[in-house]
């Protein structure tokens with residue numbers, strides 16, 4: 595292997611991290627910057643500072659006695675923040691703080707080792723601590739392995755392997771100072787430098803690509819899910835309804851559809867403000883969910899009109915479910931900042947018939963809903979089904 599001297603590798607790492615920082619500065623992340631990305635950008639800045647300090651220390655611009663401990667302390671702070679960002683990205687928000695504490699302890703531990711032994715113990719501590727933090731980052735990437743994307747799994751494995759190479763260097767200095775067979779300690783040092791460089795690249799591209807994956811997943815989700823209430827929107831509900839429409843053409847248990855419209859909701863918005871109206875909507879969805887089975891589905895059709903799909907349920911059973919939800923809504927006022935807001939809803943109930951299209955199905959349910967409204971609101975009406983002509 596060509597000789598990669600330590601000063602060159604440190605310089606390459608400094609330049610690489612500085613380049614990443616520049617890219618992140620000009621990256622348009624939209625109006626809201628995700629916390630994981632902010633933490634990660636900070637970690638890159640700190641690491642860029644660390645490698646730069648180590649590089650200029652190596653070149654004799656800054657006294658080594660200052661550059662080495664200062665550079666490594668910054669480096670541990672940087673990798674600790676980076677591991678914390680990876681936990682944040684993986685949804686383990688609680689792990690961020692312990693990672694930062696571990697970073698502070700690592701700095702302390704390293705400084706003690708440096709003070710005891712400037713050469714041997716220092717590289718043992720540096721390699722083991724850096725490897726440890728990157729391994730923590732790999733563990734964070736591996737969270738939710740089953741649902742993780744291929745990219746995330748690949749990054750978790752690559753990070754773990756490279757972290758082990760970095761840590762192996764520290765162990766070799768400690769246990770096999772003369773090297774082992776062809777694996778000389780110099781070769782391990784070079785491999786460890788290359789691993790650090792690859793970690794920088796893998797984490798750099800990986801984090802940005804993972805962010806992009808998450809953004810496109812979120813976009814796809816928003817096509818079928820209502821962002822305020824986290825239930826299927828009209829399109830999502832119709833998607834879920836399609837197989838039940840097809841099943842209705844075969845003999846078997848019926849599937850019911852309930853449509854629900856909150857009564858006089860304009861009064862809530864006008865009287866208590868739009869945010870209070872949103873709270874009421876969340877509360878209503880919550881109440882509905884509590885009255886339904888896992889196999890049932892509530893979706894938001896438009897505004898304050900909802901639909902509920904009740905598989906294997908006939909019209910009378912569906913009317914009972916609707917009545918339960920009606921009573922729950924009417925008897926649980928919502929606490930807003932200013933007052934208790936009482937709410938009622940009107941319901942239309944029908945079952946899917948073999949000859950139904952979504953238009954005829956919703957027309958029937960909506961007619962029943964309008965009948966409830968005309969009859970004074972806060973009630974459940976079953977659709978009138980015209981007999982099928984022979």
Ligand SMILES: Nc1nc2c(ncn2[C@@H]2O[C@H](COP(=O)(O)OP(=O)(O)OP(=O)(O)O)[C@@H](O)[C@H]2O)c(=O)[nH]1
Nearest residue numbers: 855856857858859860861863868869871872897898
């Ligand atoms: N806070 C809030 N209000 C909404 C939302 N979507 C729709 N609305 C409001 O809900 C109200 C719906 O009004 P309508 O369904 O036309 O009528 P209503 O006042 O509910 O009266 P009836 O349906 O005739 O009983 C309107 O004032 C909308 O602005 C939302 O996401 N949040």
